[in-house]
Every structure is written in C-alpha cells, then in structure tokens.
Amino acid sequence: MPLMTDALIIGAGPVGLFQAFQLGLQEIACQIVDALPHAGGQCVELYGEKPIYDLPGIPVCSGRELAERLQQQIAPFKVPLHLGQQVMSLAPAADGGWQLQTSSGQVFLARAVIIAAGVGAFVPRRVAIDGLSAFEGSQVHYYQTDASRLEGQRVVVLGGEDAALETALQLADSGHCASVTLLHRNSKFKAEAALEQALQQAVARGVITLKVGQPVGIETAADGSRLGALQIATGDDSSETLAVDALLPRLGLSPKLGPIADWGLAMERKLLTVDPATQATALPGIHAVGDICHYPAKRKLLLCGFHEATMAAFALAAYLRPEQRQLLQYTTTSPRLHELLGVAGSSART
Ligand SMILES: Cc1cc2nc3c(=O)[nH]c(=O)nc-3n(C[C@H](O)[C@H](O)[C@H](O)COP(=O)(O)OP(=O)(O)OC[C@H]3O[C@@H](n4cnc5c(N)ncnc54)[C@H](O)[C@@H]3O)c2cc1C
Structure with missing residues (x-):
C-alpha cells in the first residue's frame, strides 16, 4: 500500500x-x-562522539547528542521514520504530487518532497571480489543480521573497526554460530579500547578466532550454487583457504549520491541547485536543504542547513495552502504553536 x-x-x-x-x-x-538504520546522518555516522562548538546557544555538544536532541524536538509531531531504506525513484504521481519508491519497495505519494540527502546515502562498502555479489542476501550479509538466522554456521566477519568487532562479539555471545572468525587485513584495529579488550578476552576464551589476511577470491560448490570458502592472501606471497557459510563484511559506510542524480533535477558539482529564498528546485513541490543543496555562497554548516529548513517550510506552506495568508508566529508566544508542541497551558519551561 x-x-x-x-x-x-x-x-x-x-x-x-x-x-x-x-x-x-x-x-x-x-x-x-x-538509508541508515538510525537517524542523525553525518553527525552520528562520521563524528558521533566528537564535540560541535558552533551551534547557537549550545556551547558544546556531541554529534550523537545533537541527533538525539533533534529527535526529542520533533517528538510532539509523531513523524514516521522509515529507516534502512534508500529512496530509489521519484516520478510525477498520476493525480499530482510525487511518487517515490524505496529500496525495500515502499511506495510514497507525497504532495511535496524535501531532499535533505547531505553527501548522499550511507551505504556499506562492498568487498571487491569477482563472483561474491551473487551470494548477497543468501550468504553475504552487509546489513545487520539476526544471529538466530546463522544457527550452526561458520561465520566470517570482515573488518577492523568498531562495527566489525561489535558484530563478531555479538555473534560469539549469541552462541548460535558453529564458529566466528574475525578477518582483518592486519593485526591493528581502529576500534574503541573497550571493544578491543572484549575481543581479546573472547579470543582467549576461544569463542572468536582472529585471522590476519586479505580476501582475494572465492571457492564455490561445483554447480556454483553455494559459497564454500574464501581465498585469503596472508602476506609474504602466501595464501590459504577459509571455509565460510556466512560472510558479514563490516568495512564501514561510504556516502553515495546514488539515484538522486537521475531525477532530472538541475545540479552543479553533484549538488542540487536551489533558490535560497525558498529552497525550491526547478521542479514544482521539490525542495532541497542542507549539504545536498547549492546556491551562491552556500556553506555546508549545520546552522545554514537549519536556516534552509525554515525557509523551505515557509515556502511549502505557501505552495500547499496558496489560499491561506502566511503569519509569522513565535514559539514563545503563539497559543497555536503551544498546542502543536503539546505545551499549551504550561506557564513555565520545565
Ligand atoms: C567530521 C565532520 C565534522 C563536522 N563538524 C561540524 C561542526 O562542528 N559544525 C557544523 O556546523 N557542521 C559540521 N559538519 C558538517 C555537518 O555535519 C553537515 O553540514 C550536516 O551533517 C549536514 O546535514 P544534512 O542533514 O544536510 O546531511 P547528512 O548529515 O549527510 O544527512 C543526510 C542523510 O540522508 C540520507 N540519504 C541520502 N540519500 C538518501 C536516499 N536516496 N534515500 C534515503 N536516505 C538518503 C543519508 O543516509 C544521511 O543519513 C561536520 C562534518 C563532518 C564530516
């Protein structure tokens, strides 16, 4: 539906x-x-624990904290959030407005669209080995995988950052897998100290095997229907074979502009050109805000993105309700805004 x-x-x-x-x-x-399984975009994905110092009125806050505060701020509006799916297509809808479809097949009919796609959708970095993509979804899992679906399997987790260590530890703790191997190209990890310590303990307990090497090829069943093993270069021109039932690459996420470039919107250097007074693109009812948009003197800063979102909201109110006179209301004093925010009747901020 x-x-x-x-x-x-x-x-x-x-x-x-x-x-x-x-x-x-x-x-x-x-x-x-x-596209991400959580809200927050770059703030959470690229600098979750790092401090931001240039938000008005907030001397310092981390990327993750900002994302949490923003979600808290929209809570009164009960906005449905559809995570873990990328918007793949955008086309005019039969009776006006726009039809969009996501990678999970969900279709949306919207009178207006606001593209706040930043530097693109964060998608998992793929493993570049010939033939491996054929097993995506069956034996190769790039996204979160439920351990119970890996019952009795020999699982190889690939990567050396937090996500790889977390995945290996979760699978080992679940007790569902026949074995858990963490495969990384060298013996140095780029992960939080606590995770590394937990990993060393899991290795000492024998629930995780560490393997240093680079996957370079695959071995499949004779009819090609199943992935059987990874060929691994282990340095010094030597190689070995590692049996695998399930491969979980956790090599980080990289932003990809993806299908947005094919939607017929005017672009300049991979950014969507907008009118800064309204954030409107050349297509009716489609606006762009934040890092994805471009206009003279645009700055890729949070504050600028927040301003653009405000301009786009006023413009969309005029576009969607042309018959209504626009009023500027303050959240401090407007009874209607208090009602919308669920603070009507509260005389003091708590
Ligand atoms: C290391 C670092 C430090 C920074 N520090 C500061 C700072 O101190 N102060 C400051 O003002 N700014 C800072 N910035 C910049 C700031 O983070 C960006 O300006 C801000 O994140 C832009 O927000 P956005 O919502 O436009 O885009 P993003 O944060 O990139 O979010 C875009 C979201 O859109 C999703 N998406 C994209 N395409 C699709 C699609 N087709 N379907 C579904 N989802 C899609 C992506 O998955 C992503 O979650 C910093 C940036 C970095 C990298």
Whole structure:
C-alpha cells in the first residue's frame, strides 16, 4: 500500500530532522526516509562522539547528542521514520504530487518532497571480489543480521573497526554460530579500547578466532550454487583457504549520491541547485536543504542547513495552502504553536 503524506523528507540527518520540526510548526504532515538504520546522518555516522562548538546557544555538544536532541524536538509531531531504506525513484504521481519508491519497495505519494540527502546515502562498502555479489542476501550479509538466522554456521566477519568487532562479539555471545572468525587485513584495529579488550578476552576464551589476511577470491560448490570458502592472501606471497557459510563484511559506510542524480533535477558539482529564498528546485513541490543543496555562497554548516529548513517550510506552506495568508508566529508566544508542541497551558519551561 502506498503511504500518503503532505511532504516526504529524504534524509534523517540533522537538517532532515529539523525540517520535520519546521514543517510541524507549519502544520504540514511529513514522513522521513533514511538509508541508515538510525537517524542523525553525518553527525552520528562520521563524528558521533566528537564535540560541535558552533551551534547557537549550545556551547558544546556531541554529534550523537545533537541527533538525539533533534529527535526529542520533533517528538510532539509523531513523524514516521522509515529507516534502512534508500529512496530509489521519484516520478510525477498520476493525480499530482510525487511518487517515490524505496529500496525495500515502499511506495510514497507525497504532495511535496524535501531532499535533505547531505553527501548522499550511507551505504556499506562492498568487498571487491569477482563472483561474491551473487551470494548477497543468501550468504553475504552487509546489513545487520539476526544471529538466530546463522544457527550452526561458520561465520566470517570482515573488518577492523568498531562495527566489525561489535558484530563478531555479538555473534560469539549469541552462541548460535558453529564458529566466528574475525578477518582483518592486519593485526591493528581502529576500534574503541573497550571493544578491543572484549575481543581479546573472547579470543582467549576461544569463542572468536582472529585471522590476519586479505580476501582475494572465492571457492564455490561445483554447480556454483553455494559459497564454500574464501581465498585469503596472508602476506609474504602466501595464501590459504577459509571455509565460510556466512560472510558479514563490516568495512564501514561510504556516502553515495546514488539515484538522486537521475531525477532530472538541475545540479552543479553533484549538488542540487536551489533558490535560497525558498529552497525550491526547478521542479514544482521539490525542495532541497542542507549539504545536498547549492546556491551562491552556500556553506555546508549545520546552522545554514537549519536556516534552509525554515525557509523551505515557509515556502511549502505557501505552495500547499496558496489560499491561506502566511503569519509569522513565535514559539514563545503563539497559543497555536503551544498546542502543536503539546505545551499549551504550561506557564513555565520545565
Ligand atoms: C567530521 C565532520 C565534522 C563536522 N563538524 C561540524 C561542526 O562542528 N559544525 C557544523 O556546523 N557542521 C559540521 N559538519 C558538517 C555537518 O555535519 C553537515 O553540514 C550536516 O551533517 C549536514 O546535514 P544534512 O542533514 O544536510 O546531511 P547528512 O548529515 O549527510 O544527512 C543526510 C542523510 O540522508 C540520507 N540519504 C541520502 N540519500 C538518501 C536516499 N536516496 N534515500 C534515503 N536516505 C538518503 C543519508 O543516509 C544521511 O543519513 C561536520 C562534518 C563532518 C564530516
């Protein structure tokens, strides 16, 4: 069933989240889609624990904390968040507005679309080995995998960063797998100290095997129907074979602009050209905000993205309700905004 909404926001990064807040103040119903399994965009994915010092009125806060605060701020509007799916297509809908479809097959019908796609959708880095992609979804799992689906299997987790160590530890703790091997190209990890310590303990207990090497090829069943083993270069021109039932690559995520470039929108250096007064693209009802948009003197900063989201919300209110006179209301004093925010009647901030 298609989901109908006034506005669909592509991207749950900081700007997409604040866009939902601004649309809420304008009484425009919206939904958000993001390729990542969590909200926060770059703030969480690239610098979750690092401090931000240039947000007005907040002397310091981490990327993750900002994402949490933004989600708290939109809570009164109960915005549906569709995570772990990338918006793949955008086309005019039969009776006006836009039809969008995600990688999970979900269809949206939206009167307006706000593209807050930042530097692109964060997608897992793929393993570049001939023939491996044929086993994606059956034996090669790039996204979160339920340990119970790996019952009795010889699992190889690939990578040396937090996500790889976390996955290996979770699988080992679950007790579902026949074996868990962590394969990394060298013996140095780029992970939190606590995770490395837990890994060493798991190795000492014999529940995880560490293997140093680079996968360079695969061996399959005679009819090619199953992945049987990885060929691994172990340095000094030597190689070995590692039996595998399930391969879980955790090599990090990289942003990909992806299908947005094919939607017929004007672009300049992979960015969407907009009118900064409205954030409108050349297509009716499609606006772009945050790092993905471009106009003269654009700065890729959070503050600028938040401003753009505000401009886009006012413009969309005029676009969706042309008959209504636009009022500037303050959250401090407007009884209507207090009602929307669920704070009506509370005389003091708690
Ligand atoms: C290391 C670092 C430090 C920074 N420090 C600061 C700072 O101190 N102060 C400051 O002001 N700025 C800082 N920035 C910049 C700031 O993080 C960005 O300006 C901000 O994240 C832009 O937000 P956004 O929502 O536009 O995009 P993003 O944060 O990139 O979010 C976009 C989201 O859209 C999703 N997406 C993209 N395409 C699709 C699709 N087709 N379908 C579904 N989802 C999609 C992505 O998965 C992503 O989650 C920093 C950036 C970095 C990398």
